[in-house]
Amino acid sequence: MKVTINGKRFEIPAGRTILQAAQAKGIYIPTLCYHEKIGALAKCRACMVEVKGSPVLNAKESPVLLTSCNTFVTDGMEIITDSDRAVAAQRFVIDLALSSGNHDCMICEKSGACELQDAAYFLKFEDKDFRKGDYPANIDDSSAFIRVDHNRCIMCGRCFEACNHIAVNGVIKTIDRGYTSHIGFDDNLPMGESSCVQCGECTQVCPVGALTDKKSIGLGRTWEVKQVRTTCPYCGVGCQQELHVKDGRIVKVTGMEKGSPNKGRLCVKGRYGYDFIYSEDRLTVPLIKEKGAFREASWDEALDLVAKKFKEIIVKHGPDAIAGVSCARSTNEDSYQMQKLFRSVLKTNNIDHCART
Amino acid sequence: MTNWEPVLLANVNRPNSEKIDTYLRYGGYEALRKALKMTPDQVTAEVKTSEIRGRGGAGFPAGVKWGFMPKDAPVKYLAINTDEGEPGTFKDRLIVERDPHSILEGVIIASYAIGAHRAFVYIRGEFFLGVKRWIKAISDAYQKGFLGKNILGSGFDLDVSVHRGAGAYICGEETAMLESLEGKRGVPRTKPPFPAQKGFWGKPTLVQNCETLANIPHIILRGGKWYSSIGTEKSKGMKIFCISGHVNSPGNFELPLGTPLKEIIYEHAGGVRKGRDIKAIIPGGSSTPFLTAEKINTPMGFETLQAAGSALGTGAIIVMDETTDMVEVVRRITRFYVHESCGYCFPCRIGGQRMLSSLERLAGGKGSKQDIEDLEYVAKGIYGRTFCPMGTGMAEPVLSGLRLFRPEFEMKTAKN
Numbered sequence: 205m206k207v208t209i210n211g212k213r214f215e216i217p218a219g220r221t222i223l224q225a226a227q228a229k230g231i232y233i234p235t236l237c238y239h240e241k242i243g244a245l246a247k248c249r250a251c252m253v254e255v256k257g258s259p260v261l262n263a264k265e266s267p268v269l270l271t272s273c274n275t276f277v278t279d280g281m282e283i284i285t286d287s288d289r290a291v292a293a294q295r296f297v298i299d300l301a302l303s304s305g306n307h308d309c310m311i312c313e314k315s316g317a318c319e320l321q322d323a324a325y326f327l328k329f330e331d332k333d334f335r336k337g338d339y340p341a342n343i344d345d346s347s348a349f350i351r352v353d354h355n356r357c358i359m360c361g362r363c364f365e366a367c368n369h370i371a372v373n374g375v376i377k378t379i380d381r382g383y384t385s386h387i388g389f390d391d392n393l394p395m396g397e398s399s400c401v402q403c404g405e406c407t408q409v410c411p412v413g414a415l416t417d418k419k420s421i422g423l424g425r426t427w428e429v430k431q432v433r434t435t436c437p438y439c440g441v442g443c444q445q446e447l448h449v450k451d452g453r454i455v456k457v458t459g460m461e462k463g464s465p466n467k468g469r470l471c472v473k474g475r476y477g478y479d480f481i482y483s484e485d486r487l488t489v490p491l492i493k494e495k496g497a498f499r500e501a502s503w504d505e506a507l508d509l510v511a512k513k514f515k516e517i518i519v520k521h522g523p524d525a526i527a528g529v530s531c532a533r534s535t536n537e538d539s540y541q542m543q544k545l546f547r548s549v550l551k552t553n554n555i556d557h558c559a560r561t
Numbered sequence: 562m563t564n565w566e567p568v569l570l571a572n573v574n575r576p577n578s579e580k581i582d583t584y585l586r587y588g589g590y591e592a593l594r595k596a597l598k599m600t601p602d603q604v605t606a607e608v609k610t611s612e613i614r615g616r617g618g619a620g621f622p623a624g625v626k627w628g629f630m631p632k633d634a635p636v637k638y639l640a641i642n643t644d645e646g647e648p649g650t651f652k653d654r655l656i657v658e659r660d661p662h663s664i665l666e667g668v669i670i671a672s673y674a675i676g677a678h679r680a681f682v683y684i685r686g687e688f689f690l691g692v693k694r695w696i697k698a699i700s701d702a703y704q705k706g707f708l709g710k711n712i713l714g715s716g717f718d719l720d721v722s723v724h725r726g727a728g729a730y731i732c733g734e735e736t737a738m739l740e741s742l743e744g745k746r747g748v749p750r751t752k753p754p755f756p757a758q759k760g761f762w763g764k765p766t767l768v769q770n771c772e773t774l775a776n777i778p779h780i781i782l783r784g785g786k787w788y789s790s791i792g793t794e795k796s797k798g799m800k801i802f803c804i805s806g807h808v809n810s811p812g813n814f815e816l817p818l819g820t821p822l823k824e825i826i827y828e829h830a831g832g833v834r835k836g837r838d839i840k841a842i843i844p845g846g847s848s849t850p851f852l853t854a855e856k857i858n859t860p861m862g863f864e865t866l867q868a869a870g871s872a873l874g875t876g877a878i879i880v881m882d883e884t885t886d887m888v889e890v891v892r893r894i895t896r897f898y899v900h901e902s903c904g905y906c907f908p909c910r911i912g913g914q915r916m917l918s919s920l921e922r923l924a925g926g927k928g929s930k931q932d933i934e935d936l937e938y939v940a941k942g943i944y945g946r947t948f949c950p951m952g953t954g955m956a957e958p959v960l961s962g963l964r965l966f967r968p969e970f971e972m973k974t975a976k977n
């Protein structure tokens with residue numbers, strides 16, 4: 205489909221929204237509630253653009269103002285994202301968001317990666333526009349890993365969608381209505397007392413600093429950390445994650461939005477269970493116990509010892525005297541090899557997997 | 562004064578008007594018998610000929626909406642909107658409480674026309690008597706064979722049940738109503754898809770206001786042509802006008818569409834209290850813009866009120882005399898909308914509260930010019946840009962209040 209965006213001609217495949225088309229061509233339109241994974245909620249109304257040349261939208265001659273997130277491009281459409289009228293409509297919404305809640309960016313963990321801050325910067329807001337309201341602190345610190353600051357929440361609805369429809373944990377609710385509506389956990393309980401499993405999907409999609417990872421607070425600004433893609437070591441699902449590294453240390457873990465199989469999702473272990481990496485108690489070499497005390501050994505020595513003991517037991521008591529439990533941290537392929545080893549080599553069916561027990 | 566035979570309100574003042582026997586004694590369910598002998602398409606055609614437009618506020622032609630219902634869909638529903646929350650409006654309540662069978666007959670005919678076998682009444686939770694009357698009417702209709710299997714031997718089946726709302730104005734908006742009916746939080750849905758395409762449980766659903774439905778039996782009995790002979794060019798038929806405010810005899814008056822505002826106020830509602838002059842009139846419920854006394858000769862029709870700068874809405878007229886403090890009126894209406902905002906979209910949720918803060922300061926004598934400017938800026942920002950039409954309904958009284966009565970707002974800032 206041939207469309208023009210801000211006077212430039214583009215060819216856009218059918219079935220795209222104006223926002224998707226603009227983003228694909230590197231044209232920024234302020235948004236707060238839109239997230240690729242969630243789709244158009246059309247809730248914040250910040251993504252207003254002017255549209256002309258669309259008979260479907262009754263906008264053949266004079267341009268109409270529409271939300272770009274849920275308006276599909278049609279052939280011959282003229283889109284203007286930066287006219288005075290469009291910018292005024294975009295500014296209006298950002299102004300509303302800034303004027304409600306407490307936006308103290310200087311001490312906010314999200315500063316630098318905040319979509320509200322980005323939009324405000326793009327639209328050239330000034331410090332005076334951040335009307336820091338006199339709100340009583342409203343922080344929910346009750347859960348193990350997530351800090352909830354209701355005064356920074358803009359009620360974009362992303363966490364609601366994420367918890368209910370992506371992670372499908374059904375914890376986050378919208379409590380109350382209108383101006384006093386806010387997110388709540390279960391029947392408006394503190395997060396730590398709710399049925400929340402701390403998967404962190406909600407923090408991953410929160411566009412602002414309302415839901416942040418407690419473990420990362422103060423450990424590094426978003427622009428100071430390097431992102432490293434890796435596979436989660438915890439289980440065979442193989443979730444793709446991004447390690448946020450500063451000075452050689454992991455300060456935060458997030459799911460790779462573009463990575464399969466998890467598409468950004470992680471479980472509580474993958475997202476928050478990385479302390480063990482830096483534990484002093486970690487075993488780094490095999491240990492052999494002799495006379496009640498451990499001594500360090502080489503891998504060859506340790507494996508030879510295990511093989512020798514297995515053989516002895518089999519000769520004396522038969523193969524069924526041995527059992528194997530495969531670890532959930534191993535991949536499917538490794539677990540397959542493990543049962544092969546037990547069934548074909550050691551000749552016993554005593555093989556199980558720790559996730560089954 | 563034009564004297565009109567009441568059509569919709571013919572029954573309401575009879576003793577025991579709500580009873581099925583009373584309804585039957587005065588010709589009730591005759592239209593149903595007639596409709597069941599017609600084909601569904603003939604019924605829809607008759608409604609189209611009548612040119613009746615929805616009485617719930619939006620004024621969409623009912624026959625056209627029935628025509629949108631897909632013919633080949635195996636499951637379809639009818640949802641009856643009895644949520645009546647628009648301030649100033651109290652007509653649906655009267656029909657439901659005093660003549661529920663007139664609506665029910667319309668429900669059965671409409672269901673037959675669109676091929677729905679299940680209909681849901683969504684009624685405002687505060688209508689305690691209305692709920693009882695609906696339930697009683699439905700169970701009596703079952704007893705007499707007007708509902709259930711094989712209605713009057715026609716082979717057509719229909720079940721109707723009642724769902725009570727939990728106290729939210731937004732649940733009157735058709736898509737929020739469907740969400741609520743499904744047991745979810747009352748928040749509007751994106752349109753399109755319209756309910757006629759994807760409604761209750763994702764199936765094609767016709768949503769109709771109960772006054773609209775109460776007209777249907779008369780249209781079937783007397784014919785669409787008869788109906789369209791009443792009214793103005795684009796506003797056909799009889800309408801219940803609810804009149805309140807500073808008039809001597811507030812109440813419901815059934816008159817043809819196109820009756821001049823002046824006639825309704827001075828001849829039917831007994832004129833303005835203490836013989837005072839009129840300062841402002843809301844012609845169609847609180848989300849329609851104010852009119853000044855100069856517009857008093859406007860005929861009460863969709864197109865005529867639009868030309869006068871307002872809208873017919875629900876036909877709820879609120880009259881304010883010369884002593885009225887318009888800033889206070891706007892504050893009070895805005896407070897209602899802020900309280901009722903579902904909070905889904907930003908302009909209505911945050912903008913509404915911001916307007917209310919300014920209005921509270923102004924009404925309390927603590928406002929400044931800045932408050933007036935901000936009020937106008939926010940109202941313009943909300944207008945036409947919200948997720949559902951309620952935001953625009955919230956901005957209308959503020960914008961028209963400022964347009965018509967700006968000096969009153971400015972007076973409030975004089976001290977500061």
Ligand SMILES: Cc1cc2nc3c(=O)[nH]c(=O)nc-3n(C[C@H](O)[C@H](O)[C@H](O)COP(=O)(O)O)c2cc1C
Nearest residue numbers: 615616617642644645646733734735769770773951
């Ligand atoms: C905020 C809002 C509140 C509404 N409340 C009602 C209501 O209480 N009753 C009603 O019949 N229609 C109400 N409507 C209109 C409905 O959405 C819908 O248009 C109507 O029920 C359709 O029926 P009709 O065509 O017979 O008028 C409301 C609309 C909006 C936007």
Ligand code: SF4
Nearest residue numbers: 308309312318412413
């Ligand atoms: S959430 Fe965003 S706008 Fe608000 S304080 Fe944090 S960085 Fe600033």
Ligand code: SF4
Nearest residue numbers: 367400402403404406
């Ligand atoms: S951490 Fe997971 S379960 Fe808990 S509220 Fe967030 S998304 Fe829901």
Ligand code: SF4
Nearest residue numbers: 357358360361363410
């Ligand atoms: S907590 Fe974050 S994601 Fe959830 S509604 Fe608030 S701003 Fe949006």
Ligand code: SF4
Nearest residue numbers: 904905906909949952
């Ligand atoms: S305009 Fe927005 S916040 Fe207001 S009632 Fe409609 S959807 Fe809810």
